[in-house]
Amino acid sequence: MRKSKIVVLGAGYGGLMVVTRLQKLVGVNEAEIVLVNKNDYHYETTWLHEASAGTLHHDRVRYDVSNVIDRNKVEFIEATVEDINTEDKKVVLNTGEVEYDYLVFALGGESETFGIKGLKDHAFTITNVNNARQIREHIEYQFATYNTEEEKKDERLTIVVGGAGFTGIEFLGELTNRVPELCRDYDVDFQKVRIICVEAAPMVLPGFDEELVKYAVAKLEKKGVEFRIGTAIKEATPEGIMVAKGEDEPEEIKAGTVVWAAGVRGSHVIEKAGIENMRARVKVQPDLRAPGHDNIFVIGDSSLIINEEINRPYPPTAQIAMQQGEVVARNLSALVHGKEELETFTPDIKGTVCSLGEDDAIGVVYGKKLMGTKASFMKKVIDNRALFMIGGVSTVLKKGKFKFF
């Protein structure tokens, strides 16, 4: 009997969890495991706001894939996935093709700009290591340039963050810590700097506890953030953005830096491959397989799971992606071992903590509301847990966050 070939696309939280679990569950003679990833490293997507603000070096948010996979059992291909031919069971890479018997789609999400004009060209997004360090350097270059110009352009020192969701708020938390450092380093008056958060929805952090949101907004405002809530970005230009509240006349905000942190959608490869989707996300079956594709599992940001309690999709998180990865590893092992009964996935939400910078946060953990240093402590515990779950003790020791107070 021919060995099954399992191909995992993406070395994010979900994909790496599948591979690190699977390599323990199946023998070399039972299945061939292939991992495909664009880079030879994994990065902590949930830490990118720190690398983007410059409060954590980007090498701290990534580690080599080779550190956590068993090279005797897993073949690693560094390549970009361009398409999937589900008929012929082939993945099209920029470097060639790979056949599969079972496929795990874990390529992660992409930025969603909702068709807002100019956003793709004139705004940064916090989506990967490359973009994150570019944002950091772009902001630093604006500060470095400010004093070299005869006629000072104060708008160089204006940073607009589009979106007051999780990523937006966490980025603002880091940014407000970083800006005073930049001011000192480049002899810039702190009063000249503006950090503006523009959010189309009528509230900050929708879905979060109201008291916690109030705390977060007050803290960020105290550190200099101006919130423009219920205000939509109508257009991004080389000079900044155009915003409008409701039907009001659009108003220009000149800004040297615009970071779009508002929307996430699934991977464009899902659409290209013709797999049934909503905004490139696949509403997966209870066993995490794509409808109509018995040999394709979809997990992470490109999967869609409905929270039955409120009849709305769960927001895509690292927590869910890792839990999905564990289930998919077991389901693949079952299939390889000839079992037909697959496990059903149910998210187990332990809590959500939103960081407000190095030493502050808000969150709900096991149903308990937390804010300030306690929440910040829990955030670091969660961050270290993700490292541990995939990379084990040695990765936590190398990349973990131990400055708790």
Place this chain on the structure above:
Amino acid sequence: MRKSKIVVLGAGYGGLMVVTRLQKLVGVNEAEIVLVNKNDYHYETTWLHEASAGTLHHDRVRYDVSNVIDRNKVEFIEATVEDINTEDKKVVLNTGEVEYDYLVFALGGESETFGIKGLKDHAFTITNVNNARQIREHIEYQFATYNTEEEKKDERLTIVVGGAGFTGIEFLGELTNRVPELCRDYDVDFQKVRIICVEAAPMVLPGFDEELVKYAVAKLEKKGVEFRIGTAIKEATPEGIMVAKGEDEPEEIKAGTVVWAAGVRGSHVIEKAGIENMRARVKVQPDLRAPGHDNIFVIGDSSLIINEEINRPYPPTAQIAMQQGEVVARNLSALVHGKEELETFTPDIKGTVCSLGEDDAIGVVYGKKLMGTKASFMKKVIDNRALFMIGGVSTVLKKGKFKFF
């Protein structure tokens, strides 16, 4: 009798030397001393190539003026000098006017672009702390951006240095040390990076010993520098530069970064004030006063002193500026004390060392040729000596270079 008012313009090597010496030579009741400087800090002009390459933080190349002046004796004005009214004995600042009885002009030099088209707009110059850190950040931003673009633009990684004189060569030395770090930090293939030195003159480091120059060129070439000697920059554009050898057809070099390190002229304020000059430099009298202006001393990069041995001007250096500063301090003290006989200035050239990076250099010190670590050691001794001469022991301890090997 009214106290004499001595106004010193510029807190560079020359100006600060005048003030720190003068505050010991004259009493509070004998003269009023005013120091005018654009920034509240002094910077080591001869270290700017390190801050520009990013091998030394810009805070390491500067210190507060207030650390070295005696505030009981010296009034410090942070302002930009716009003009001098020699008739009315007034200095026009951006913030007002200051009258003087004696003036010391020590504003330093400016970049000379020889009318090359586009150079002012599209090339950086290593002239002050603001520009230096902007160059560092600009280069880093090019590296940070490289991997974010679908279509890689290799020219982002091309750095052109215009000029193979002292500044150009020292900058190249630092750059070749910095580039491998940048490659590691931004996942860039070193082979993609180009560092090109374009020099219109037929040789590198004119005036330097031939054997030493050969050593320097070989070392820099080994570290990846391409030399284009006898090749003139015809134009700088947003995309790079146009160069030509002799009467050849101009050729384009696409480059993300162009640094012009070739020409120095005197201060434009000299020209504006109508003081007799050649390229904004004043051919001073033996006692360092400007011809026709018995109460104006000119020192540093805006002064011109002829080396009688070869009948050519001494190149402006920190060494000469500091020696001039000492003489001017004594001459001012003489004038304040009613003496008419002033001291004559004769440069005492102890040596010249050109750095090739952290641990390499070439030079001639007290007539002895040096290269490699010995020369590099001497370079650091010279750098520390400048700190000591103006700032004393405490400044050397704070800002000195002690990593000798």
